[in-house]
Amino acid sequence: MFALVDCNNFFVSCERVFRPDITGKPAIVMSNNDGCVIARSEEAKAIGIKMGDPIFKCKPLLDAFNVHIFSANFSLYGDFSKRITSLLSETTNDIELYSIDESFLRFFEVPAPFQSYTALGQSIYDTILRCTGIPVSVGFGPTKTLAKLASQLAKKNKTPSFDLTKYPIDTILKTVDTQDIWGIGRRFKSRLDKLGIHTAFQLKNASEGMIKQALNLPGLQTQLELRGIPCHNLDTQEKPSKSIISSRSFGKPISAIEDLKGALASNITLAAEKLRKQGLTTSTLFVFIKTNKAHDDYMKQSIVVNLPSPTDSTQRLVGLALSGLEKIYKKNTTYTKSGVMLFNLAHQDSLQYSLFTHDLTKEEHEKRLMTAVDLINQKLGKNMVGLARTKGKIRPWESKQNKLSPSYTTEWSDIPNVKC
DNA sequence: TCTGGGGTCCTAGGACCC
DNA sequence: TCTGGGGTCCTAGGACCC
Numbered sequence: 001m002f003a004l005v006d007c008n009n010f011f012v013s014c015e016r017v018f019r020p021d022i023t024g025k026p027a028i029v030m031s032n033n034d035g036c037v038i039a040r041s042e043e044a045k046a047i048g049i050k051m052g053d054p055i056f057k058c059k060p061l062l063d064a065f066n067v068h069i070f071s072a073n074f075s076l077y078g079d080f081s082k083r084i085t086s087l088l089s090e091t092t093n094d095i096e097l098y099s100i101d102e103s104f105l106r107f108f109e110v111p112a113p114f115q116s117y118t119a120l121g122q123s124i125y126d127t128i129l130r131c132t133g134i135p136v137s138v139g140f141g142p143t144k145t146l147a148k149l150a151s152q153l154a155k156k157n158k159t160p161s162f163d164l165t166k167y168p169i170d171t172i173l174k175t176v177d178t179q180d181i182w183g184i185g186r187r188f189k190s191r192l193d194k195l196g197i198h199t200a201f202q203l204k205n206a207s208e209g210m211i212k213q214a215l216n217l218p219g220l221q222t223q224l225e226l227r228g229i230p231c232h233n234l235d236t237q238e239k240p241s242k243s244i245i246s247s248r249s250f251g252k253p254i255s256a257i258e259d260l261k262g263a264l265a266s267n268i269t270l271a272a273e274k275l276r277k278q279g280l281t282t283s284t285l286f287v288f289i290k291t292n293k294a295h296d297d298y299m300k301q302s303i304v305v306n307l308p309s310p311t312d313s314t315q316r317l318v319g320l321a322l323s324g325l326e327k328i329y330k331k332n333t334t335y336t337k338s339g340v341m342l343f344n345l346a347h348q349d350s351l352q353y354s355l356f357t358h359d360l361t362k363e364e365h366e367k368r369l370m371t372a373v374d375l376i377n378q379k380l381g382k383n384m385v386g387l388a389r390t391k392g393k394i395r396p397w398e399s400k401q402n403k404l405s406p407s408y409t410t411e412w413s414d415i416p417n418v419k420c
Numbered sequence: 421t422c423t424g425g426g427g428t429c430c431t432a433g434g435a436c437c438c
Numbered sequence: 439t440c441t442g443g444g445g446t447c448c449t450a451g452g453a454c455c456c
Contacts, residue, residue, distance in 0.1 A: 031424035038424070054423040072424085099456045185454050217430065218454070245426050294423050339425090399424095 001117060001140055001165075002147040002234070003105040005088060005124060008135045008155065010101035011039035014080045015070050017133035018408050018416060027068040030055060033249040033399040034071055071401040077101075079409045083132050091124060096235045104144055106234045121154075121161025140164060144232045145225035148182040149200070173226065176200035183222040188215050200226055240278055240345065246271035247288075247339020250397040254335050257325070260289060263338045263397035264325055265318050265389040271340050272314040276374060279349075281310035282342035285317060287324045290337045301328035310346055313366040314373070317342075318387060338397070381411065 007013060011029040016022055026043035030036065037053045047065050049058050062069065081100045088095055094106040107117070114120040121138035128136050139150025140163040147164075153172070154162035164172070179189040181200055191214050197203050203211070204226040212220045221231035246267045254260055264287065275282060288302035303324040311317065321340060377384050406414035 033424070035423055052423085056422040059422090102456075183454070187453060216453085241427085243427075247425065249424065292423080337424090 001107045001142060002144050002230075003107065003117070003121065003124075004098075004139045004144070004147040004151040005084075005103050005105065005128075006137050006139070006148075006151045006155075007084065007101035008137060009039055009041050010080075010134070011070075011072065011077055012041045012044075013134045014077050015073070015405055016041075017080075018405070019068075022068045025068060026065050027070070028062070029070045029072055030403070032072055032401075033251065034402055035249060038072065069403050071404040073405050073407065075407045075410045076405065080132060080134060084128055084134060084136075087128055087131055088124070090127075091120075094234060094236060097238070104147065104234055117163045118161050118166070121163070125160035136160070138162070142228045143225040143230045144234075145182050145222060146228065149176065149180075152180065169228075170201055170204075173201035173204055174199055178203055181222060181226070183218060183225075188219060191215065240280060240347070241274075242343075242345060244271050244274050244280075244282070244342040244345070245339065246274070247337060248397070248399050249337045250335070251400045252396045253292075254396055255331075255333060257329050259396055260325060260329065260335060260338060261322050262389050262392055262395060264289075264321050264340065265387050266397070267338055267340045268318045268321050269314055269383070269386055269390055271342055272312060272317055272370075273374065273377075275312045275342060275345070276370060278345075279347060280345045281312045281348055282317075282345055283307045283310040284343040285320055285324070286341040286343065287321050287328070288339050288341075289325070289328065289335050291334055292336045299330075299333065301330065303328050310344075311366070312348070313370055314387065315369075316366065318389070 012027050015027065015029065024043065025041070026047060026049075027041040028037050028044050028049060029039040031038045034055060036055060037049055037051060037058065040049055040051065044067055047061060047067075049061055049067070055062075061067070077100060085095075085097060085103060088103055088105065091111070092105055092107065096104040098104055107120075110117055110120065114123065117140045121140065124138050125136055128134055137151045137154040138161045139147050139152070139154050140161075141147040141150045142165065146169075150162045150164040153164070154160065176199060178184050178192050178198060178200060179186070181203070184192070184203075192198070192203065195206070195210065195214060197206055203223055206223065208220060208223065211223045215222075224231050248263070248267065250263060254263065283306065285305040285307065286302060287305065288300055290300040291298055305320050305324045307320065317340075373385055377386075383390075406416075408414055408416055
């Protein structure tokens with residue numbers, strides 16, 4: 001049996017833990033740069049605010065209903081996620097961290113002392129709510145796809161726990177639209193529509209050959225999972241990243257190359273930190289700059305930089321990125337976003353050095369510098385030390401975060417005071 | 421005026437090998 | 439008239455997820 005534990009309105013729920021005054025009131029969380037809606041409370045959904053809507057478009061609704069608005073605070077959400085994971089590990093070690101707000105669990109029998117999976121789910125709900133303040137929905141099913149569906153049904157039926165195997169499956173699948181199935185996105189939905197397949201029940205019973213032809217292997221696997229045949233295993237191991245991306249929209253549009261350099265240096269700083277945290281190095285750097293995607297004259301420029309030898313040094317990567325930038329930069333262009341991607345990631349201990357350009361002394365020096373920088377920032381706060389280029393007094397590239405809540409659980413200075 | 425960020429997997433086609 | 443068979447690796451693009 002698979003279980004999916006899904007946090008309800010996760011980002012909004014995290015904000016509410018420290019703002020009990022907004023319980024029962026409409027609230028949303030915005031994406032980086034305060035651009036669009038990425039999380040909504042039930043009340044916000046009810047008044048018609050859509051996922052992914054640009055803020056300026058739903059401004060009238062937000063004002064009219066006095067909606068509480070938050071900038072994304074990922075250090076807060078990440079910390080809650082960790083706490084929830086650690087609570088789940090008390091139930092079983094057979095656990096896969098699927099996303100920041102979802103985990104899959106696997107059971108071979110109902111664990112003692114519970115009488116049923118439904119009761120187990122209720123207990124998971126109670127524990128997580130009591131210890132963290134976050135409400136979750138727990139769904140049970142014989143495959144991941146069905147467990148995921150079960151957790152959606154739990155939400156729909158306003159119950160903490162839902163065991164799909166306790167109900168006549170086909171009756172339920174007849175009520176499920178194909179686009180609500182995990183693995184069926186917009187494109188697949190429209191292809192299925194053309195085949196006359198609109199419900200989960202129809203997809204389950206369609207001919208395998210037809211589905212394979214229309215949706216390829218991933219679609220076929222989804223079909224089999226609906227039939228109760230597991231195609232997706234539980235990934236309990238945390239795998240090292242294959243790529244690392246760091247990109248940000250600018251607080252204000254930028255044209256000057258000096259400003260772009262500052263933005264790019266910040267992107268690299270973040271990406272290289274992620275790299276070192278996993279003990280990885282990169283040997284391929286991808287740099288991109290973009291204009292506004294929503295405009296007709298949308299443009300993007302990019303360049304691939306292959307490194308002579310693998311590195312995890314912020315300094316070295318910034319140097320390479322900036323010379324790449326000079327090659328792609330166009331004058332008199334209004335850029336709104338920059339970013340970097342790191343590829344060909346390898347573990348530090350299995351490095352393949354270049355025969356000719358390898359300079360051990362220099363590498364040792366860089367390594368010690370980066371270790372010191374990471375340590376200081378970890379101890380004294382984010383970005384306490386960094387490259388001068390990212391530290392200018394005016395940083396027009398810096399994302400808007402006008403409604404940022406405190407980092408209640410991850411910064412000493414932000415811990416709430418309680419008076420009693 | 422104003423529209424996020426970070427990932428993975430699969431497939432088809434091309435290039436190459438014997 | 440008839441033009442082999444089997445394989446790997448790489449890349450770009452498309453699809454999905456949160």
